[in-house]
Amino acid sequence: MDEVIAQALESQEYFINMGPQHPSTHGVLRLVLSLDGEIIRKVEPHIGYIHRSIEKMCEHDSYQQIVHLTDRMDYLSCHINNEAVCLAVEMGLQVEVPERVKVIRTIIGELTRLSSHQLWWGVMGMDLGAITTFLYGFRDREMITDIFEETCGARLTMNYNVPGGLMFDIHPNFQKRTKEFVTHFRKKLPEYDDLLSNNVIFRERTIGIGKLSKEDAISYGVTGPTGRASGFSCDVRKHHPYSAYDKVQFNEILRTEGDCFARYQCRIAEMWESLSIIEQLIDNIPEGPFKAPTKAVIKLPKGEWYQKVETARGEFGVYIISEGQKSPYRLKFRSPGFSNLSALDHMARGAKIADLVAIMSTIDLVIPDIDR
Amino acid sequence: MESEALKEFVLLRVPEAEISQGAQYVQAVVPSEKAHTLLSELKSNPQTSFDYLFCLTGVDWPQHMEVVYHLKSTSLNHMVVIKAKINTRENPETDTVCDIWRTAEFHEREVFDLFGITFRNHPDLRRLLLTDDWVGYPLRKDYVDNVNMIAY
Amino acid sequence: MKALYDFSYLTNAIHQWLSSFLSPNGVMITEMILVGLAFMLFFAVLGLVLVYAERKVSAFFQQRLGPMRVGKWGTAQTIADVIKLLMKEPIINKEADRFLFNLAPYIIMMAAFMAMAALPFARGLQALDFDIGILYVAAVSSLGVIGILLAGWSSNNKYSLIGAMRAGAQIISYELSVALSLLTIVVLTGSLQLSVIVESQADGWWLFKGHIPAMIAFLIFLIASTAETNRGPFDLAEAESELTAGFHTEYSGLKFAFFFLAEFANMFIVSAIGATVFLGGWMPLHIGNWEGFNAIMDYIPPIFWFFGKVSFMIFLMMWFRWTFPRLRIDQLLTLEWKYLLPINLVNILVMAFIGLVGWHF
Numbered sequence: 021m022d023e024v025i026a027q028a029l030e031s032q033e034y035f036i037n038m039g040p041q042h043p044s045t046h047g048v049l050r051l052v053l054s055l056d057g058e059i060i061r062k063v064e065p066h067i068g069y070i071h072r073s074i075e076k077m078c079e080h081d082s083y084q085q086i087v088h089l090t091d092r093m094d095y096l097s098c099h100i101n102n103e104a105v106c107l108a109v110e111m112g113l114q115v116e117v118p119e120r121v122k123v124i125r126t127i128i129g130e131l132t133r134l135s136s137h138q139l140w141w142g143v144m145g146m147d148l149g150a151i152t153t154f155l156y157g158f159r160d161r162e163m164i165t166d167i168f169e170e171t172c173g174a175r176l177t178m179n180y181n182v183p184g185g186l187m188f189d190i191h192p193n194f195q196k197r198t199k200e201f202v203t204h205f206r207k208k209l210p211e212y213d214d215l216l217s218n219n220v221i222f223r224e225r226t227i228g229i230g231k232l233s234k235e236d237a238i239s240y241g242v243t244g245p246t247g248r249a250s251g252f253s254c255d256v257r258k259h260h261p262y263s264a265y266d267k268v269q270f271n272e273i274l275r276t277e278g279d280c281f282a283r284y285q286c287r288i289a290e291m292w293e294s295l296s297i298i299e300q301l302i303d304n305i306p307e308g309p310f311k312a313p314t315k316a317v318i319k320l321p322k323g324e325w326y327q328k329v330e331t332a333r334g335e336f337g338v339y340i341i342s343e344g345q346k347s348p349y350r351l352k353f354r355s356p357g358f359s360n361l362s363a364l365d366h367m368a369r370g371a372k373i374a375d376l377v378a379i380m381s382t383i384d385l386v387i388p389d390i391d392r
Numbered sequence: 393m394e395s396e397a398l399k400e401f402v403l404l405r406v407p408e409a410e411i412s413q414g415a416q417y418v419q420a421v422v423p424s425e426k427a428h429t430l431l432s433e434l435k436s437n438p439q440t441s442f443d444y445l446f447c448l449t450g451v452d453w454p455q456h457m458e459v460v461y462h463l464k465s466t467s468l469n470h471m472v473v474i475k476a477k478i479n480t481r482e483n484p485e486t487d488t489v490c491d492i493w494r495t496a497e498f499h500e501r502e503v504f505d506l507f508g509i510t511f512r513n514h515p516d517l518r519r520l521l522l523t524d525d526w527v528g529y530p531l532r533k534d535y536v537d538n539v540n541m542i543a544y
Numbered sequence: 545m546k547a548l549y550d551f552s553y554l555t556n557a558i559h560q561w562l563s564s565f566l567s568p569n570g571v572m573i574t575e576m577i578l579v580g581l582a583f584m585l586f587f588a589v590l591g592l593v594l595v596y597a598e599r600k601v602s603a604f605f606q607q608r609l610g611p612m613r614v615g616k617w618g619t620a621q622t623i624a625d626v627i628k629l630l631m632k633e634p635i636i637n638k639e640a641d642r643f644l645f646n647l648a649p650y651i652i653m654m655a656a657f658m659a660m661a662a663l664p665f666a667r668g669l670q671a672l673d674f675d676i677g678i679l680y681v682a683a684v685s686s687l688g689v690i691g692i693l694l695a696g697w698s699s700n701n702k703y704s705l706i707g708a709m710r711a712g713a714q715i716i717s718y719e720l721s722v723a724l725s726l727l728t729i730v731v732l733t734g735s736l737q738l739s740v741i742v743e744s745q746a747d748g749w750w751l752f753k754g755h756i757p758a759m760i761a762f763l764i765f766l767i768a769s770t771a772e773t774n775r776g777p778f779d780l781a782e783a784e785s786e787l788t789a790g791f792h793t794e795y796s797g798l799k800f801a802f803f804f805l806a807e808f809a810n811m812f813i814v815s816a817i818g819a820t821v822f823l824g825g826w827m828p829l830h831i832g833n834w835e836g837f838n839a840i841m842d843y844i845p846p847i848f849w850f851f852g853k854v855s856f857m858i859f860l861m862m863w864f865r866w867t868f869p870r871l872r873i874d875q876l877l878t879l880e881w882k883y884l885l886p887i888n889l890v891n892i893l894v895m896a897f898i899g900l901v902g903w904h905f
Contacts (some may be wrong), residue, residue: 073530122474239443243446323415359495359498363494
């Protein structure tokens with residue numbers, strides 16, 4: 021009799037395809053979930069649905085062209101991606117870019133980070149079922165994209181950097197509008213806390229969910245706010261300062277809990293830091309040229325360079341191997357999302373489907389960044 | 393650890409390593425057979441403790457293949473580049489480093505996918521970005537794709 | 545004009561007019577058909593109004609305008625949506641159990657229809673006045689879960705099935721809290737008949753007359769009824785970010801519209817019950833001895849009072865939905881079984897004590 025009951029009650033693992041079209045995978049990520057009821061036994065990411073082989077394309081493009089391809093990877097940190105390639109090429113050419121360029125790059129980089137985090141915040145709320153946050157996030161992001169549009173004509177894929185400097189100088193309104201934005205957003209950021217951070221349901225849904233220890237974070241190469249929430253000090257801006265980050269005061273946000281809520285708080289705190297970085301620099305943009313003179317056809321000498329920068333998602337690396345031609349021999353993009361995604365299985369095992377959604381949104385995946 | 397000490401550290405373990413000072417990091421080209429031992433030593437030795445593998449990629453050279461490991465120590469804050477040289481372009485093979493750094497699992501799958509380098513002892517070596525029935529390894533220099541032309 | 549305050553004038557007039565040329569059986573059948581038609585019409589209008597209201601309310605919560613293009617302030621937007629939904633191709637996936645798949649939306653609609661029948665809209669405007677009105681409404685409104693389970697099962701889609709199972713667990717659990725919180729008031733009224741409950745509030749609403757236990761019961765009712773209608777923050781059965789659309793993932797066109805309509809109808813029904821039991825139904829707001837004030841309140845017809853209170857309840861539910869994140873399934877069940885239910889049981893005891901001692905007003 022007991023056997024019959026045991027047999028009747030025996031549960032079976034089953035599989036679910038989450039994606040490639042699914043509202044919370046934010047693009048064309050496909051996760052194959054092994055489930056036991058609602059509990060996740062295994063997550064197997066299948067990526068590559070938006071793989072465009074950018075690295076192969078780079079092997080045939082000039083260095084100026086490569087910059088434009090990087091926009092299409094992590095489109096939310098487009099400026100920072102551009103900057104990484106430009107910095108790598110400048111390092112190879114041994115060009116010293118003007119101070120003005122460094123400061124402008126830093127300001128726009130921080131604005132990019134803010135806009136990315138705002139979008140993430142909105143989407144995070146939406147993933148957890150609070151749709152209103154999405155619109156609030158977009159409301160403030162709109163001001164930043166307006167500044168970008170005025171600066172370089174594009175709102176998302178900006179292409180503002182070129183090897184040696186910037187494509188053109190900032191708009192006369194840039195400083196005024198950025199300051200307006202900073203004062204506006206300093207008032208609005210506490211609203212984010214009111215709406216989501218202090219909400220009981222939100223805290224219940226995120227605290228203690230998707231834990232990642234510091235050792236695992238390092239071993240999986242999880243960087244950015246996701247890694248820092250686990251206590252992995254990996255802020256490239258602090259450890260390997262580039263552009264004007266060595267001239268500004270800011271804190272590296274570190275937390276030790278490593279759960280979804282810590283990752284959430286990390287990003288919120290980073291927004292405050294970004295605002296303070298912008299405030300320190302916006303009135304101190306040095307005069308000077310907006311571009312160091314470079315040749316029309318850039319040929320890097322034989323050698324190899326690795327440049328890492330801190331995008332909104334983590335450590336973005338550009339590895340250029342040059343054989344002295346006008347195109348790189350091999351170019352590798354180390355995208356933060358790729359490594360962060362690899363830890364998803366580890367974080368999500370034993371959680372519920374609803375937790376997986378929370379974990380995914382706190383990792384802040386951008387699929388083109390993963391697939392390249 | 394200073395770069396001189398690092399060079400000595402590597403040379404002591406792999407005498408045939410070709411060590412050079414790159415633009416940024418110490419680079420060591422080692423034969424692929426000895427790469428795994430060296431890398432696990434670099435990770436476990438408290439003098440080096442390279443616990444963070446921040447980039448793993450392959451390079452296709454005319455005569456050989458390379459797997460490039462960019463390592464960083466989060467505690468000691470130094471970096472090194474190890475290149476495992478595989479002396480063949482036909483069925484290149486090397487050992488996996490999944491057991492040393494977990495992040496290598498995905499990166500090695502990507503390298504396998506795009507370069508065709510087989511990683512021995514990898515737990516789950518399948519194509520990652522491309523479809524399972526894809527023919528060829530796109531990031532190799534001799535890869536020809538008549539449908540999606542990108543060379544000009 | 546009198547009919548606006550007491551609908552029995554109108555219904556009696558119709559009854560007499562029909563009796564003048566029909567046999568008693570004929571009158572009964574004709575009246576049934578008329579009532580049925582009236583409810584269908586009401587259903588359609590309700591759907592149109594509530595969908596528009598939800599879109600506008602959510603828009604204002606989200607600092608945007610909502611539908612603005614079709615008609616003045618987008619008022620015709622829902623009509624355009626209905627036309628779109630009617631013209632859509634009804635897709636049934638190949639592996640679905642066709643009979644059950646088609647049956648499910650009708651069961652859900654039916655449950656909503658049946659519950660609607662017992663609601664007292666105004667004085668003399670109530671299709672069925674049972675002596676077990678509350679019990680009937682509570683029983684019938686939870687029939688809808690059968691439709692949800694069928695929809696999830698017959699779709700042959702794992703997302704639908706998970707959604708349906710969640711809905712099953714959720715609705716059966718929260719049904720308890722809804723019923724018990726209503727019973728808290730029934731302790732005072734001594735009757736399950738909805739019209740009697742409304743009449744008993746002529747001198748004040750139970751929410752105020754019943755002291756703190758009534759307020760606790762009202763809060764529990766608000767939470768539990770939101771959960772029972774599968775609305776945010778308890779919309780786990782649909783949970784669009786987890787299960788794409790939950791139990792109605794595979795539905796399209798008119799059948800999807802039925803699910804959609806049933807959700808709004810259910811929201812209306814629970815709000816109406818809440819308004820009837822706690823907020824005095826169609827009874828106007830009276831404050832003690834303020835004769836002038838009470839006279840003005842009496843001047844507003846009961847039907848407006850009823851719909852005003854229901855709108856307030858619906859607005860509260862929309863407010864919840866557009867503010868809170870969604871709960872997880874285990875948290876949802878914990879909330880019910882570990883918190884709401886014990887509080888509710890104690891609350892009934894306290895209320896029974898108050899009723900016995902006669903401390904209520």
